[in-house]
Amino acid sequence: MTDSVKLNAKVSRRSLLKGAAGLAGLAAGSGAITGFPYVNSAEPKVLRYLGTGVNEGDLIGQQCFKDTGIKIEYISATTDDVTKRVITQPNSFDVLDTEYFSLKKLVPSGNILGLEAKKIKEFNNITPVFTKGQLPNGKKIGDQGTAPWKVLYLEGANSKTFSKTATDHVTLIPTVYNADTLGIRPDLIKRPITSWAELLNPEFKGKASILNIPSIGIMDAAMVIEATGQHKYADKGNMTKEEIDLTMKVMTEAKKAGQFRAFWKDFNESVNLMASGETVIQSMWSPAVTKVRSMGVPCTFQPLKEGYRSWASGFCVSKAATGPKLEWAYEFVNWFLSGWAGGYLNRQGYYSAVLSTAKANMTADEWGYWMEGKAAMGDIKAPDGSVLEKAGAKRDGGSYDDRMGGVACWNAVMDENDYMVRKWNEFIAA
Numbered sequence: 246m247t248d249s250v251k252l253n254a255k256v257s258r259r260s261l262l263k264g265a266a267g268l269a270g271l272a273a274g275s276g277a278i279t280g281f282p283y284v285n286s287a288e289p290k291v292l293r294y295l296g297t298g299v300n301e302g303d304l305i306g307q308q309c310f311k312d313t314g315i316k317i318e319y320i321s322a323t324t325d326d327v328t329k330r331v332i333t334q335p336n337s338f339d340v341l342d343t344e345y346f347s348l349k350k351l352v353p354s355g356n357i358l359g360l361e362a363k364k365i366k367e368f369n370n371i372t373p374v375f376t377k378g379q380l381p382n383g384k385k386i387g388d389q390g391t392a393p394w395k396v397l398y399l400e401g402a403n404s405k406t407f408s409k410t411a412t413d414h415v416t417l418i419p420t421v422y423n424a425d426t427l428g429i430r431p432d433l434i435k436r437p438i439t440s441w442a443e444l445l446n447p448e449f450k451g452k453a454s455i456l457n458i459p460s461i462g463i464m465d466a467a468m469v470i471e472a473t474g475q476h477k478y479a480d481k482g483n484m485t486k487e488e489i490d491l492t493m494k495v496m497t498e499a500k501k502a503g504q505f506r507a508f509w510k511d512f513n514e515s516v517n518l519m520a521s522g523e524t525v526i527q528s529m530w531s532p533a534v535t536k537v538r539s540m541g542v543p544c545t546f547q548p549l550k551e552g553y554r555s556w557a558s559g560f561c562v563s564k565a566a567t568g569p570k571l572e573w574a575y576e577f578v579n580w581f582l583s584g585w586a587g588g589y590l591n592r593q594g595y596y597s598a599v600l601s602t603a604k605a606n607m608t609a610d611e612w613g614y615w616m617e618g619k620a621a622m623g624d625i626k627a628p629d630g631s632v633l634e635k636a637g638a639k640r641d642g643g644s645y646d647d648r649m650g651g652v653a654c655w656n657a658v659m660d661e662n663d664y665m666v667r668k669w670n671e672f673i674a675a
Contacts, residue, residue: 290315290573295331296342296558297324305586313580315573324458331356336565340574345557346391346460346482346656348416352405357561359399359414364575367582367599368418374649375419375557375598376411384650390464390482390657393419393557403564417559418578419598421590424553424648428519428529432543441465441551442472444526445499454518454527455496457508459669461656463489464554465528466496468653472551482657486664493668497675508673512536519544531594534641539633546594546641552653553642559598591615596645618644 290313294301298321306317320338322330327343328350335356343351351357362368372381378394379385388395398408399416407416429438434449444453444465456462467481476491478484484492499505506524509515515533518524520542529546537544560581562574580586587603590596592611597603604612613619618640625634642648659665 288569290569291318292316292339292570292573292577293318293320293337294340294342295320295322295327295338297322297327297344301342302589305589308585309577309580312585313576315577315580317577324460331563335563338563339566339570340577341561341563342420342558343417343561344656345393345396345417345559346658348396348407349391349658352396352399352407352416355403355405356564357416358564358566358571359402359404359416360418360561360575360578361402362413362415364579365415365418365582366579367602368415370601371419371582371598372596372600374422380646380650381600382646384646386650387552387555387653388655389478389480389653390655392655393417393422393559415561417561418582419557419559420581420586421595421597422555422557423531423595424555424642424652425528425530426549426553426642427547428515428527428534428537429545429547430519430522430525430543431545433522433525438526438547439550440472441468441549444469445473445495445504447502447504449526450503451506452523452525453505454507454509454515454524455505456515456528457510457673459666460658460662461554461556462508462528463492463665463669464654464656466492468551468554470495472549481654483659484661484665486661489659489661489665489668493672497672500672500675535594535633539631548642548648548651552651553648554654554656555649555652556656596649600645614638614640616645618647 292315294317301319301321306319310316324344324347328347330337331341331351332354341357373379374386375393375397378388378392396407396416398410398412399414400406400408400412402414404414427441427444443449444455455465464481467478470476470492471478475495476488478488507518509518512530512533515527515529516536518527519529520537520540531546534544534546560578562571566574582599582602584602584606587597587599588606591603591607592615610622614621614625620637620639621634623636624632625638626632
């Protein structure tokens with residue numbers, strides 16, 4: 246990735262993925278993916294990949310080139326900057342990697358092209374979390390916010406309107422998702438933490454933090470406020486102006502009382518706050534907890550009784566991607582779902598959209614630890630190759646079914662988004 250396209254790679258989970266060579270390379274049985282023979286051609290196969298960094302990683306790009314001959318040029322930016330680029334510069338990228346909650350902003354622009362489900366080899370094997378809002382075992386999961394299945398289909402390839410029923414044109418081909426919660430320092434708290442309400446507990450005055458990404462931070466705030474019994478939201482992902490005012494009033498009062506040590510915006514910042522002990526409880530992403538633990542510092546991605554806030558990402562293409570570019574995009578997406586990338590991402594604490602192909606690219610022990618909630622039979626390695634967990638350890642929150650089954654809401658763009666962002670910024674500035 247050149248400096249000219251490295252817009253803001255730091256402001257993401259990408260820093261962990263870049264350093265994941267140790268763990269990604271240690272998966273026994275991974276091997277090269279078959280079925281994607283690279284035939285040398287006169288025209289180089291290059292795809293400009295715009296995203297926030299969740300699915301990005303140098304090893305992913307290298308493996309893709311090895312298997313398909315497609316060279317990936319990463320263009321990394323913050324969530325908001327990705328959205329702006331799609332709306333204002335649709336010719337500046339080929340493949341788009343974005344979150345489902347961004348679609349309410351992106352689809353009306355007409356600048357993204359819906360991919361055809363029939364051209365995606367593993368489409369029918371994508372987890373029903375995306376297609377039906379349920380686990381593979383049939384259990385329904387929380388649908389507050391912009392749940393993926395609400396915005397999965399378009400009325401047509403060039404449509405600016407979501408379809409309420411399944412069509413052959415998909416807004417985003419699902420790739421990766423997770424269930425987020427609070428991170429804690431159990432060695433410094435020294436008692437059980439079971440509720441989102443603890444983020445505002447005066448016991449942690451000056452030692453708490455919440456992430457400063459408005460559309461995500463306000464969801465965490467809503468989880469906290471609902472947990473304290475101060476308000477019950479009809480939909481935390483689509484608040485009324487009155488609910489936004491109430492939420493920001495509670496958070497502003499806590500801020501003025503000195504509750505928060507910081508408001509972090511990027512992966513590294515969240516890691517440093519927890520690793521240093523400046524905070525003991527805060528909004529966190531699962532791989533950030535993994536990173537803290539790889540540094541030898543106790544850190545727990547804490548399951549909470551009220552459930553998780555979830556997010557999901559996927560691939561689409563620019564409306565400007567035609568001809569060979571479009572065919573290469575389909576080839577790349579099919580490669581991504583074929584298993585190598587899924588196994589790689591699962592080892593970072595994420596979940597892959599096609600569980601079966603990811604499983605085939607992980608050892609039985611890795612799958613047991615990361616996906617089934619089983620005690621590790623051998624040591625679990627950190628992204629840098631160091632020992633993350635000793636044999637016998639279990640993943641925070643348990644199995645895939647336990648964690649995704651506990652989703653309460655999804656990242657969202659509200660109808661009152663502009664008003665919410667203004668109120669959030671007033672809270673940060675207070």
